[in-house]
Amino acid sequence: MAVKGGTPKHYHTSFSETFIPVEGTLGVDVGKEQLRLIPGEIAVAPKNVVHRFYNPGTTPIRFQVKIAPAESRFLESLCIGYGLADDGLTNNKGIPAKLDHLAVLMEHADSRFTGFLALIEPILLRRAVRARKKGVMNALREKYCR
Structure with missing residues (x-):
């Protein structure tokens, strides 16, 4: 790191x-x-x-x-998160620049936050549902989890 x-x-x-x-x-x-x-x-x-x-x-x-226990969804989230960072699609703290990417990664990795991020978590989780339906998670998996 x-x-x-x-x-x-x-x-x-x-x-x-x-x-x-x-x-x-x-x-x-x-x-x-x-x-x-x-x-x-x-x-x-x-x-x-x-x-x-x-x-x-x-x-x-x-x-x-x-x-x-072992969790393949978390491993996929790591691959996607690091892939986005390598492609310059995150900020300097590794947070995805696109809200749909952040939403699906947070939900997929079973990550829950504290502080300000906890306040917007319900919004992000709802957005994750919509982003999945639009194929965002499948596209990220396809690009970064091969």
């Missing part, structure tokens, strides 16, 4: 995430805990617990994430 990279606070309703640093220091906030993990350490964000992960340092880091 790039310097200053990371995610906003969020949670998942159907799976937990385990964070496993491989190289460098990984910042992980789970609930009220603020952790700095180095290789050999792990942190678990249980389902329905607010968390975020980020690079707190000055050099890129590498880490692994384990999803339990």
Whole structure:
């Protein structure tokens, strides 16, 4: 992950995430805990617990994430999200520039947010339904999940 990279606070309703640093220091906030993990350490964000992960340092880091139970929709969402970023279709924090893309990814990855994003979440979830019907998710899968 790039310097200053990371995610906003969020949670998942159907799976937990385990964070496993491989190289460098990984910042992980789970609930009220603020952790700095180095290789050999792990942190678990249980389902329905607010968390975020980020690079707190000055050099890129590498880490692994384990999803339990395994969730193919989440993997697809990662492929799409990174594909959009590689194509320059996200902002500098990795958030898709197109609202339909953000909506279907949020719903597909079972990601729920806090703060301001939580206020617009119901709107995004409704938009995700319409975007799926228009074929947005299928087009993103076709382009980035091969």
